[in-house]
Structure formats: structure tokens, C-alpha cells
Amino acid sequence: MEKKSEINGHAMPSSASTDRILEKGAQKSFLEKLMEFLRKNLLVIMTVSGVLVGVGLGMMVRNMNLTKAQMTYFAFPGEMLLRMLKMIILPLVVCSLISGAASLDTRSLGKLGGIAVAYFLVTTLIASGIGVALAFIIKPGVGAGALNTNSLGLESVSSNKETTDSFLDLARNLFPANLVAAAFRSYATDYKMVAVGNNTNGTTLYQKVPVGTETDGMNILGLVLFAMVFGVALRKLGDEGEELIRFFNAFNEATMVLVSWIMWYIPFGIMFLVGSKIVEMEDVVLLVTSLGKYIFASILGHIIHGGIVLPLIYFGFTRKNPFSFLSGLITPFTTAFATCSSSATLPSMIKCVEENNGVDKRISRFILSHRSHSEHGRSGHFQCIAAVFIAQLNNAELKRWTDLHHPGDSHSLQCRCCRHPSWRHHHHRHHPRGIGLPTNDLSLMLAVDWIVDRTTTVVNVEGDALGAGILHHINQQEMKKQQEHQQQQGGELAEVRVEAVANVQAEEETSPLVTHQTKGLEATPEAIESVL
Known part of the structure; x- marks a missing residue:
């Protein structure tokens, strides 16, 4: 007599045939997973x-x-x-x-x-x-x-x-x-020597003076x-x-x-x-x-x-x-x-x-x-x-x-x-x-x-x-x-507003200033902003 197992109240084929089905499914899923992994x-x-x-x-x-x-x-x-x-x-x-x-x-x-x-x-x-x-x-x-x-x-x-x-x-x-x-340019200081006079021996005195230059970058x-x-x-x-x-x-x-x-x-x-x-x-x-x-x-x-x-x-x-x-x-x-x-x-x-x-x-x-x-x-x-x-x-x-x-x-x-x-x-x-x-x-x-x-x-x-x-x-x-x-303070109304805000933030990057987002939420402007 063929052994049958029950899953969720329904008679199932013997464990050997079940294993074969699962193995095929596993093989298929493994190949699919491999292809998905390679694709990603x-x-x-x-x-x-x-x-x-x-x-x-x-x-x-x-x-x-x-x-x-x-x-x-x-x-x-x-x-x-x-x-x-x-x-x-x-x-x-x-x-x-x-x-x-x-x-x-x-x-x-x-x-x-x-x-x-x-x-x-x-x-x-x-x-x-x-x-x-x-x-x-x-x-x-x-x-x-x-x-x-x-x-x-x-x-x-x-x-x-x-x-x-x-x-x-x-x-x-x-x-x-x-x-x-x-x-394409940055500011950088360079230096030049400027004559500022002579000392007692007649030698010219120089001072290093910073000069502004533009560098590539x-x-x-x-x-x-x-x-x-x-x-x-x-x-x-x-x-x-x-x-x-x-x-x-x-x-x-x-x-x-x-x-x-x-x-x-x-x-x-x-x-x-x-x-x-x-x-x-x-x-x-x-x-x-x-x-x-x-x-x-x-x-x-x-x-x-x-x-x-x-x-x-x-x-x-x-x-x-x-x-x-x-x-x-x-x-x-x-x-x-x-x-x-x-x-x-x-x-x-x-x-x-x-x-x-x-x-x-x-x-x-x-x-x-x-x-x-x-x-x-x-x-x-x-x-x-x-x-x-x-x-x-x-x-x-x-x-x-x-x-x-x-x-x-x-x-x-x-x-x-x-x-x-x-x-x-x-x-x-x-x-x-x-x-x-x-x-x-x-x-x-x-x-x-x-x-x-x-x-x-x-x-x-x-x-x-x-x-x-x-x-x-x-x-x-x-x-x-x-x-x-907000849920504790505002009850059901706050709950609805918070859900709306979460959906807005899950969407593509947009500003809270955009009209279609703000008109219905003017009562809670703080809820719209990313809070840190």
C-alpha cells in the first residue's frame, strides 16, 4: 500500500516522489537564482x-x-x-x-x-x-x-x-x-621678492610678498x-x-x-x-x-x-x-x-x-x-x-x-x-x-x-x-x-497625515515646496520635512 502523507489536510504522494518534485524545483530555482545574480x-x-x-x-x-x-x-x-x-x-x-x-x-x-x-x-x-x-x-x-x-x-x-x-x-x-x-580655476597664493630699500652697507633689501594667482583645477x-x-x-x-x-x-x-x-x-x-x-x-x-x-x-x-x-x-x-x-x-x-x-x-x-x-x-x-x-x-x-x-x-x-x-x-x-x-x-x-x-x-x-x-x-x-x-x-x-x-497627539487624523508623508518621501526626489504635495498638508509642515 502506497504511503501517503498529509499536508494541510490533503493526501500527498509518497515522500520519494515529493523529493523528486522538490529537487526539480530546487534545480530550476537555483538556475534562476544564478541567472538573476549574474544579471544583477x-x-x-x-x-x-x-x-x-x-x-x-x-x-x-x-x-x-x-x-x-x-x-x-x-x-x-x-x-x-x-x-x-x-x-x-x-x-x-x-x-x-x-x-x-x-x-x-x-x-x-x-x-x-x-x-x-x-x-x-x-x-x-x-x-x-x-x-x-x-x-x-x-x-x-x-x-x-x-x-x-x-x-x-x-x-x-x-x-x-x-x-x-x-x-x-x-x-x-x-x-x-x-x-x-x-x-575650472582655483585661487592660489604665490610669492615674489620686492625691493624695499637699502641697508647701511648699500645692499638692496628684499621682502617676500604674497601674490594671488589662478591655478588650473x-x-x-x-x-x-x-x-x-x-x-x-x-x-x-x-x-x-x-x-x-x-x-x-x-x-x-x-x-x-x-x-x-x-x-x-x-x-x-x-x-x-x-x-x-x-x-x-x-x-x-x-x-x-x-x-x-x-x-x-x-x-x-x-x-x-x-x-x-x-x-x-x-x-x-x-x-x-x-x-x-x-x-x-x-x-x-x-x-x-x-x-x-x-x-x-x-x-x-x-x-x-x-x-x-x-x-x-x-x-x-x-x-x-x-x-x-x-x-x-x-x-x-x-x-x-x-x-x-x-x-x-x-x-x-x-x-x-x-x-x-x-x-x-x-x-x-x-x-x-x-x-x-x-x-x-x-x-x-x-x-x-x-x-x-x-x-x-x-x-x-x-x-x-x-x-x-x-x-x-x-x-x-x-x-x-x-x-x-x-x-x-x-x-x-x-x-x-x-x-x-504625531500619532499619540493627533489620533486618527495625524495617522492619515503621517502615511501621506511617508509615501511622499518614498517617491522620487522632490521638494516639499512642490504644490501638489503641500496643499493638503499645510496644517503639518514639520511632518513633511526630513527630520534629523
Whole structure:
């Protein structure tokens, strides 16, 4: 007699036949899942493959002994990728910040900015601490002093800018005199020697006078500040500002469509970017053998900071798995590794954070647009390890952490106690209070910068993404609290209004000022705004 089992009161075939049916279903679903996975992650797979193929291609072409001109032609597809990504940055940053500032009320904007600054300040301090600790433990400069910079074909670099002028230039760039020029030029102070008279011996006396110059490169700080203030001004206009807000929202979405098209070129471009870098490499063996400890200390610092510290901070705030969040960002991470540019990674980063991780558009674009142009991870690790590296390179003894301090310029090292005789190195003119880094040693670090900078950029991008995720989580929690508070106070009427608001926020990025959203909700304007 055939055994039958009952499921939900119905007689079923024997377990053997059931197993066969389930196996077929499982096989089918597995294939479907595999195809769905490949379809969803096709771009990621292609991008990672592009890096691997690029390495192999670079190694093959390296043996062909190309001329400088041929190297340039070989690097052309990669150059096109960088040009495309940089082309899209200006409209992406300006339009996203204007629409973001217009759709967040001033109070929320201030609180959002405050939390973001605190997060990035803390992560920078932690990065600096890790950098100094590793530098003292690994001692990257010990044994590297024998390396002759001439053997690497390096040029000396000089940095003679006064700290005061650096801060003044920052303020000047925040308020560009010409917005159109700010799209491709920045303000920078230079110096000239001016005769101011003669001394008693008849010798002409000169003074160094700061002179304003324009340098090539987008003044992103000025554009960011203008975009934010302009967005707030549009919000203050009320009904009159609606049309312009709609325009910038539409411009923003059109820009993201362009980004999605460019992203399909990334795997091909990355292949040639990586390949051309391998072809252009000088004597890598000499660099790694002489500066291997410096490279190891820097990359280890990035692994600790990016693999342990940042995920722990994210988990502490959200109680969610940080690695599942980061798994949706493989494409921007690969792009960051290949391009060494946080700003070039910005378009794909914004797209992936919003689509794969569901971060609010206003928050992601507000945070990422700011952070892509300020390398917080780099300033923490690079400056600290670089300072200790050069001190050790010149046989200087730094026995206390307090011996180090950064006066704002990564090209300077100050020692509070300058009594050790080894500070009087032949590179320096002795000063009773402090010394600058020797330019030869700086050029040493710049020689391996292209190696270290890849992990630096990835960590920068990771920190920005996790920061956006944390702010999104905090915003969601605050919104829930406000909804509960309104439900308690307003009863059924408040409940209906809160549902309407939730639907509005789930839709595409629009401003609370848009008429069709606000007319029915004028009684509760606060409910409409993103609450932080």
C-alpha cells in the first residue's frame, strides 16, 4: 500500500516522489537564482574582470618595450574613462546640492552637517592614531636612508607656502569672485621678492610678498558652498522657487541617467588604466625593497581602518551588518582602486549607494558631494606615517607621541624638543624650534604614492559611504519617532497625515515646496520635512 502523507489536510504522494518534485524545483530555482545574480551583478563582475585583465595585459605589453608615445596611445581608453567621469562631476555636484538643500529645512540641514562633521572628525583622528602607532611599531624609515633618489629618476619637490596663506586661500576659494571661472580655476597664493630699500652697507633689501594667482583645477569648495546657499535661498522663496527647484531636480535625474551609461564603459576603461600604469612603472623591485616597510605600514593602516574600525563604527550606530552594506559598492571601490580619485568615483558611488543600499537621495548626495573632494583618510594615515618615516630616515629619535604635531601642511614636521644632535642633518638648516621635511625625502614618498594612494582612495570612499549609511539610519529613526509622537497627539487624523508623508518621501526626489504635495498638508509642515 502506497504511503501517503498529509499536508494541510490533503493526501500527498509518497515522500520519494515529493523529493523528486522538490529537487526539480530546487534545480530550476537555483538556475534562476544564478541567472538573476549574474544579471544583477554583471557590471560588478565585468569591472573586477577588467582590473584582472588589465594586470595581465600590462604585464604582456610591458615586455614589448614601448616608446613614450606608444605608451600614451595605449593609455588612451583609460584616459577617456577619467575624462567622462570628471565631465559629469560639475553638474552632478552642483545640481544635487541645490536640490538637496532645497528639500531639507535649514534646521535639518544644520543637524545633518553637524553629525557628518563629527563622524568625519572622529574617523580622521582614529586614522591618525593608527598611522602613528604603526609608524612607531614598524619603523618604515629605518634602513631606507641608503636609497639614492637619483637612482629612481625623481625630481625634488618644494613646498614653501606659508601656513597663514594656506588658510587665507581656503577662505578665498570658498567665495569665488567668478562662478564660471570656479568651474575650472582655483585661487592660489604665490610669492615674489620686492625691493624695499637699502641697508647701511648699500645692499638692496628684499621682502617676500604674497601674490594671488589662478591655478588650473575646479574650485569645488566655492561651488559646493554656493550650491548649498542657493538651494536654501530657493526654499525661502516659497511658491516662487518651485519651478527652479523642479528644474534642478530634473537636471539631477538626467545627470544620473548619464552616469548609468558611463558606468558600462568603466570595465573597459579600467582595463587600460591598470594596464597602462603597469607599463609605465619604473623599477618596482628597487622601490619595494627599499621602501617596502613604508608601503606595508601605509597599506596595513588602511586595512585596519577600512576593514575593522569603520565597519565597527557603522555597526555601533545601526546594528546592521556593515559588510552586506559594502557588498553593494564593489563597482565604486574597484573604480577608486583603478583611478586613485575620490571625485572620479563619485558618480558610480552615488548611484550604487542609492540603488543597492536604499540611502535617501538627499542625504547621499549632500554627504558624498562634500566628501569626495576632501581626503580625510589620506590626511590621517599619510601625514602621520610620512612624518615618522622621514624622521626615522634622517636618524631622528621621536620618543614620545607628543614630539609630533601637524601644523596643517602635510609637508612639515615639527619637534617640540630640537636638542637631539641628529636633527642637524645635512638636508636642513637648523632651527631652535622646528624643521621642514627635506624635499628629497618627499620625492621618495611621491615615488610610491601611486601604490599607497590606491588603498587610500578605497578607504576614503568606504568611509564616505558608511557615513551616508549612518546618517540615513539616524534620519529614519528620527522620522519614526516623529510619526509615533504625531500619532499619540493627533489620533486618527495625524495617522492619515503621517502615511501621506511617508509615501511622499518614498517617491522620487522632490521638494516639499512642490504644490501638489503641500496643499493638503499645510496644517503639518514639520511632518513633511526630513527630520534629523
